[in-house]
Amino acid sequence: MPTTATPTTVLTAHALSFAYDEALVVDDVGFSLAPGEFVALVGPNGSGKSTLLRLLLGLLRPATGHVELFGAAPGELDEPGRLGYVPQRGRLTPELPTTVREVVAGGRLSRRAWWRRPTAVDRDAVEHALTAVALTDLGDRLVTELSGGQQQRALIARALVADPELLILDEPVAGVDAESQRLFRDSLIHLVQAHQTTVLLVSHELGAVAADLDRVIVLKQRLMFDGPPADLAARGVSLGIHAEDLPLWLEDMQ
Amino acid sequence: MNLPLPWPFDREYMQLALVVGIIVGACAPLVGTFLVDKHLSLMGDGIGHLAFAGVAGGLLLSISPIWTALGVAVAGALAVEWLRTRGRTSGDLALALFFYGGIAGGAVLASRAATDGITVNVLPYLFGSILTVTPGDLWMVGAIGATIVASVVFAHRAWFTIGLDDESARVMGLPVTALNSLLAVLTAVTIVAATRIVGVLLVAALMVLPVASARIVARSQRQTLLLATVTGVISSVIGLGIARIWGLAPGGTIVLVSAAIFAVVSVLRGKTHGAPIGHH
Structure with a gap:
């Protein structure tokens, strides 16, 4: 039976493992996030970041271990709006014209029943998030007429519109222009400081936000750090990651 | 029922066809918009082929072919949806499986019925026929139309959100599997409703072509949905009129009108914007 999370934890991963066929891609990974923490989950390509992310979101079932989100299993939240998810920009490929x-x-659907019409509260939240x-x-x-950075910001607004307590972002700054990176950093810092939102960034490069993080979690199948x-800067490559695999920002910190 | 409508809709049988045509012309693009949104433009075609197997089965068993088509199409739609999401078969392969299985099954059943001495005329089911619409059909199509409009009114926001990115939709707590299954069932029901007028082989075109036209000019999801519906209704009305005037199969004329609208819209759009067709 899963133990109930203490109120001081928004997300806990308990000894998660996952294998595609025979290959173990996530191996006994455990950590937790406290309210208001700003955390990055980093690792080289193929380190199991994306798989771990999908386990945390409840899109994949772990082979062993379990995830607690606000004390419940992911996918069984009474209020799904407490979790905000910003997918990679590449997942946004509208087939029809979409503003x-x-x-x-669309992000407000996590805060009301899907068949209900939007209320004034919903419309205000949309303008606020924009x-x-x-x-x-x-x-x-149309979203297809925006630059990459603007599309990324639209996806962030879709997550923010539900006023989440935990925001999980997948590779948010990959291939994004400097202006958008700066806006992105400012809005995240504001969320963490003013709203006590917990932020988990999953990325292989952190760019503008590296200096603002409370914690860094380094993944390479196992939890390396x-x-x-x-502390990470002091330990550098002794973590067992090959120098050529290190994320760019990690090299900068050494 | 005989309303004082002008030629070519002056006769009662034409008015029955007109009402059914308007309902089908509106509902096919309503459902089709979400199929196109989910990259499932061929879904209607695959299920149409299955409905043909249902029609042939009904003829063989001397049961009303519409009801057997409905049963086979709904079951097939759910099976395609299941294969697409949970099986190891990719979406287009799952459709191909049903596509060919349906048409082959239909051919075998129809030939069996012919061997048994049952008079088989499958052409009206394949390509539609104005003369086969009965007042009973009107009630059935009307009920189906009301169900589809109500479903779209309630579910369009959720379907659009799933169409953009189904994983985000799951994280948001939307019942993605149930809503996908609902769309699959509505696709099957629409196809059967359209069988009398458009025929199982052409109904998929009426689901997709108006959407193709609408998305060239629309500036939002909502506009796409509305313009596709209007285009579908216009195609139906003009197509039925032409079918009466020249004594043609209505399914073909309706789909040709819809294709002509797409061509005109594409050319006009290209002239005003200099963009290639389909560019967005």
């Missing part, structure tokens, strides 16, 4: 506002408004990512003027544009970024 930025329509993308963001403002937070500086996309108000582009609300009626879990602690403040300063």
